[in-house]
Amino acid sequence: MKQFYLKTKICEFEKVKGFCEAFKIGKGDLIFVSNATYENYFAGEVEGASVINYRKYGSGEPTDLMVEGIYKDIKDLSYNRVIAIGGGTILDIAKLFALENVSPVVDLYEGKLEIVKTKQLILVPTTCGTGSEVTNISILELTTKHTKMGLAVEELYADTAVLIPELLEGLPFKFFATSSIDALIHAIESFTSPKANEFTKMFSLKAMKIILEAYKIIAKEGEDARKTLLGDLLIASTFAGIAFGNAGCAAVHAMSYPLGAAYHVPHGEANYAIFTGVYKTYQILNPNGSIVGLNHYLAEILACQPEEVYEEIEKLLNHIIPKKSLREYGVKEEELEVFTETVMTKQGRLMANNYVPLDSNYVLTIYKGLY
Ligand SMILES: [Fe+2]
Helix, strand or coil, X not given: CCCCCCCCEEEECCCHHHHHHHCCCCCCEEXXXXXXXXXXXXXXXXXXXXXXXXXXXXXXXXXXXHHHHHHHHXXXXXXXXXXXXXXXXXXXXXXXXXXXXXXXXXXXXXXXXCCCECCEEEEEECCCCCCHHHCCEEEEEECCCCEEEEEECHHHCCCEEEECHHHHCCCCHHHHHHHHHHHHHHHHHHHHCCCCCHHHHHHHHHHHHHHHHHHHHHHHHCHHHHHHCHHHHHHHHHHHHHHHHHHCCCHHHHHHHHHHHHHCCCHHHHHHHXXXXXXXXXXXXXXXXXXXXXXXXXXXXXXXXXXXHHHHHHHHHCCCCCCCCCHHHCCCCCHHHHHHHHHHHHCHHHHCCCCCCCCHHHHHHHHHHHC
């Protein structure tokens, strides 16, 4: 049985200049980058490349509308390499542009287009969260279907992931917070996934430790303390990406999607809103599986008893981002059943990785508890 796979070559550069020189970026390259990142780091370094300011196609989580807007503008360009520099949104979108057939993107997600990778793909994260640079998954909000869907195929792996801590220096604290919490939850969900194994768990555990130790420093010294930790967190989020790319994420992600889609809550924050509700339920349903190892490991880092970890982790994470109830996001109680229905019918890919199978009653009960 397959245990572990990593197709992507991982490179690290201290500075953007070193990356541009080593990769000889220029003619034949299609670069997705925000205007601000381009001006600050890439201007003068990428002569001859086609540069697309992806921000002009929308902000927030990736949608089918963004993909179609970009497709319309670039479909006549000729390029051999796609280079995406940014957060999870543009990394996920860029993966699609390494394929021969991109549009209509809803058809691509519904398996109606042939998936053929024809371009080289280089992904350069500017947040410490999604791990998208090392996974074969692209998540899109399909606006016509009112849900997020993931497309996960071999062809979506990047050829190269490039880690450049310099690019995270300007990341505002809020984005640092939501992206790193997302990475922490990737590490935790992949650890308790039934697909986890010794290879994936090694990456999960190391990612958890780096992120939580960083949070302890930030809780003590304040937001600016993160600036010396960016390189570590970039590695941690890539580790978490490797772990969940192999073992999968689960109910926390599945249940956060309706919240993110309906109320535009940032992905990492939506995950945090759901996280302890799911794990406290897992703990009740099966206190004797891999959650034992997780709780002991977290207890050691948090200096608490294993039975206190979910309270303690919340106390620590509240220094990074305040936990809100679903009600505080504007969710109405009657929507919880709709959310549950969406999770049960559209998020089977993720729900298959739950530590304990969760039926619609459990999902609704968790939502109600978080309401
Ligand atoms: Fe995530």
